[in-house]
Amino acid sequence: xVLQKRLDYGFNGYQVPPMPRATRSARRRGSFKKKxxxxxxxxxxxLAIVAGKLLLDKESAPSSSDTSADEDQRAVINSAVKNExxxxxxxxKVEACNQGSAxxxxxxxxxxxxxxxxxxxxxxxxxxxxxxxGLASALTxxxxxxxxxxxxxxxxxxxxxxxxLASKVEGGSSEYIEFGDCKLEAETKRAVKDEPHKSGxxxxxxxxxxxxxxxxxVLDAKPPALVGSxxxxxxxxxxxxxxxxxxxxxxxxxxVVIRDDDENSSGCTHPITTKKFFRPAPRIGDRRIRKxxxxxxxxxxxxxxxxxxxxxxxxxxxxxxxxxxxxxHQRSERIYPFKKRKHFAYSSPSNSDGGMGCEFVSDxxxxxxxxxxxxxxxxxxxxxxxxxxxxxxxVKLRIKSISVPELLIEIPESSTVGSLKRTVMEAVTAIxxxxxxxxxxxxxxxxxxxxxxxxxxxISRNNKLDxxxxxxxxxxxxxxxxxxxGDSPFFLQCDTPQPILRFEIKxxxxxxxxxxxxxxxxxxxxxxxxxxxxxxxxxxPSPTDTSMDKSTNSKALVAVPAMNVEALAVIPAxxxxxxxxxxxxxxxxxxxxxxxxxxxxxxxxxGTGRWRDVKLRAFDNAKHRTYVDLKDKWKTLVHTARxxxxxxxxxxxxxxxLDRVLAAHAYWSQQQAKQQFKHQxxxxxxxx
DNA sequence: CTTAGGG
DNA sequence: CCCTAAG
Numbered sequence: 001x002v003l004q005k006r007l008d009y010g011f012n013g014y015q016v017p018p019m020p021r022a023t024r025s026a027r028r029r030g031s032f033k034k035k036x037x038x039x040x041x042x043x044x045x046x047l048a049i050v051a052g053k054l055l056l057d058k059e060s061a062p063s064s065s066d067t068s069a070d071e072d073q074r075a076v077i078n079s080a081v082k083n084e085x086x087x088x089x090x091x092x093k094v095e096a097c098n099q100g101s102a103x104x105x106x107x108x109x110x111x112x113x114x115x116x117x118x119x120x121x122x123x124x125x126x127x128x129x130x131x132x133x134g135l136a137s138a139l140t141x142x143x144x145x146x147x148x149x150x151x152x153x154x155x156x157x158x159x160x161x162x163x164x165l166a167s168k169v170e171g172g173s174s175e176y177i178e179f180g181d182c183k184l185e186a187e188t189k190r191a192v193k194d195e196p197h198k199s200g201x202x203x204x205x206x207x208x209x210x211x212x213x214x215x216x217x218v219l220d221a222k223p224p225a226l227v228g229s230x231x232x233x234x235x236x237x238x239x240x241x242x243x244x245x246x247x248x249x250x251x252x253x254x255x256v257v258i259r260d261d262d263e264n265s266s267g268c269t270h271p272i273t274t275k276k277f278f279r280p281a282p283r284i285g286d287r288r289i290r291k292x293x294x295x296x297x298x299x300x301x302x303x304x305x306x307x308x309x310x311x312x313x314x315x316x317x318x319x320x321x322x323x324x325x326x327x328x329h330q331r332s333e334r335i336y337p338f339k340k341r342k343h344f345a346y347s348s349p350s351n352s353d354g355g356m357g358c359e360f361v362s363d364x365x366x367x368x369x370x371x372x373x374x375x376x377x378x379x380x381x382x383x384x385x386x387x388x389x390x391x392x393x394x395v396k397l398r399i400k401s402i403s404v405p406e407l408l409i410e411i412p413e414s415s416t417v418g419s420l421k422r423t424v425m426e427a428v429t430a431i432x433x434x435x436x437x438x439x440x441x442x443x444x445x446x447x448x449x450x451x452x453x454x455x456x457x458x459i460s461r462n463n464k465l466d467x468x469x470x471x472x473x474x475x476x477x478x479x480x481x482x483x484x485x486g487d488s489p490f491f492l493q494c495d496t497p498q499p500i501l502r503f504e505i506k507x508x509x510x511x512x513x514x515x516x517x518x519x520x521x522x523x524x525x526x527x528x529x530x531x532x533x534x535x536x537x538x539x540x541p542s543p544t545d546t547s548m549d550k551s552t553n554s555k556a557l558v559a560v561p562a563m564n565v566e567a568l569a570v571i572p573a574x575x576x577x578x579x580x581x582x583x584x585x586x587x588x589x590x591x592x593x594x595x596x597x598x599x600x601x602x603x604x605x606x607g608t609g610r611w612r613d614v615k616l617r618a619f620d621n622a623k624h625r626t627y628v629d630l631k632d633k634w635k636t637l638v639h640t641a642r643x644x645x646x647x648x649x650x651x652x653x654x655x656x657x658l659d660r661v662l663a664a665h666a667y668w669s670q671q672q673a674k675q676q677f678k679h680q681x682x683x684x685x686x687x688x
Numbered sequence: 689c690t691t692a693g694g695g
Numbered sequence: 696c697c698c699t700a701a702g
Contacts, residue, residue, distance in 0.1 A: 585697070586696065609691075610690095610691095627690075628690085628692095628696085631692075632696070632697090635692095
């Protein structure tokens with residue numbers, strides 16, 4: 001059992017931080033380019049990552065808030081939940097909604113799917129004020145004592161309503177770990193984060209296993225996508241619209257499912273598993289990121305290695321380390337402007353955007369409907385294609401959801417929040433940057449014949465397109481040969497038949513608040529993971545454990561038919577992944593006169609060749625000013641001082657300061673010249 | 689990582 | 696501000 005953790009994210013105008021700067025080495029390799037600009041992750045991506053897998057539903061929220069509507073809505077949700085959790089492996093449910101404004105509600109849950117409704121699951125959440133996201137992880141495939149409980153819960157409470165848990169957990173204590181602008185609830189007791197001051201709020205979460213697994217077929221006929229059918233769109237799914245009170249409350253049940261931190265510390269609940277899974281990383285590094293691709297790792301972008309660089313600090317002399325840390329920290333604290341990510345939902349007109357399920361709409365006048373689809377992602381509405389016009393064969397589809405690769409992340413408990421942020425960001429960046437491919441699913445089956453026409457394939461406006469879906473898959477071409485599917489049976493056996501990246505946040509020591517990963521992993525898999533993690537992430541996992549629960553696989557397949565390892569080989573891996581970029585240009589922050597003065601003063605004292613010292617001396621707490629920035633500023637100051645006042649721009653710098661700049665510059669230039677002269681002298685002397 | 693410089 | 700070469 002991997003996860004009994006309940007996580008909560010409270011998003012409130014979440015601003016997506018930019019990808020971390022590329023490391024120097026990365027940049028040197030030319031793997032880091034500005035072209036990445038504009039490909040920022042959105043909060044939702046972050047969530048996806050954190051959750052390991054998730055499903056995001058977006059619903060247009062009508063203004064209506066009447067009770068009966070809510071009831072209906074709830075029914076829909078319940079249905080959705082039921083479907084979503086059909087598979088035991090699904091362990092997370094994330095929900096979010098855009099408060100107040102009745103335009104967007106987002107529900108996120110497991111399955112590595114992101115359902116998009118309306119158009120913006122891919123839209124930056126940043127733009128959505130008052131957005132709250134709630135994520136709850138539930139138990140997964142238990143094999144210990146809790147399993148029985150879980151099953152009991154799952155079966156007995158299979159009809160558990162989505163709001164039930166919310167109400168159950170309500171009032172529970174919770175601790176949050178700041179995570180970006182969102183908070184990660186470390187405590188397991190509550191699934192819902194309530195923000196009273198907000199007009200809306202995250203309303204509820206669901207726990208895995210609450211649904212019976214008896215009929216997997218149902219998924220095919222009734223994909224998750226359908227959950228939020230039209231009717232649901234009429235009523236806000238989240239926020240205060242749904243009275244929590246109306247849901248049964250059963251704290252006990254919640255407890256059963258959700259693991260408590262205390263339990264973890266004692267380690268009695270899942271002694272073996274947990275320990276293996278979260279045992280402290282030997283010495284690999286402060287941060288390790290593992291990405292597992294179905295049966296193997298997806299090689300993490302080179303820069304991820306940088307994360308381990310910090311380890312070397314330990315070997316450094318204290319002073320030196322301090323210095324490095326200082327800068328590292330500084331960099332990590334850089335603030336980047338947000339840019340809407342254009343990854344899937346809005347870009348790549350040539351490819352259908354990834355998504356699970358889509359909506360076919362008759363469109364007699366339009367062609368290239370795929371483009372439209374990407375722009376207006378919305379829920380598939382079964383049987384809504386009523387207005388088809390006979391003469392036009394074009395199909396218009398709206399991709400409502402998308403499968404998000406999973407990631408595996410491991411990070412020491414002692415890590416800073418900042419490093420956590422960076423880690424996640426790096427992982428996401430690596431994934432997104434490694435190239436994704438779109439897979440097409442029909443009736444739950446992968447459509448591999450790229451050359452077939454839509455009609456031949458059965459994707460036509462005349463057919464029921466309920467089961468049409470898209471998914472994102474790692475691009476094989478981006479993976480190291482050794483990591484290609486098929487090479488290692490190991491992961492093929494795991495619960496993740498699809499080339500999804502498994503992402504987990506792990507805390508080596510089980511004493512902390514959050515020890516559990518965020519995604520559900522079957523026990524066997526967990527063990528393997530544990531071993532795996534021990535090794536360097538470049539090494540291939542050893543196929544030691546073959547006792548995987550195949551039944552799990554099948555379930556997973558049913559639930560997530562989109563991802564099929566084999567499919568990877570089918571699709572040509574040609575396109576050079578347009579790496580979505582990782583770092584973004586920092587926002588421009590003009591120096592204030594005060595800063596200039598401080599700079600001038602420091603330079604007067606230290607000279608022009610010791611920018612690090614200048615930084616430490618005068619800008620030690622200005623995390624956004626790097627020594628390079630200071631150096632550059634000095635450069636511009638000198639230039640400014642030399643040009644006529646009329647040519648100067650921006651906030652005028654007092655002439656007095658400029659004079660000092662010139663003076664200092666002249667002085668230190670002279671000193672520098674002298675130094676060089678001395679060196680030359682010495683050199684010549686030696687030669688002579 | 690820091691510096692120094694070009695862009 | 697970014698990017699790189701160089702130390």
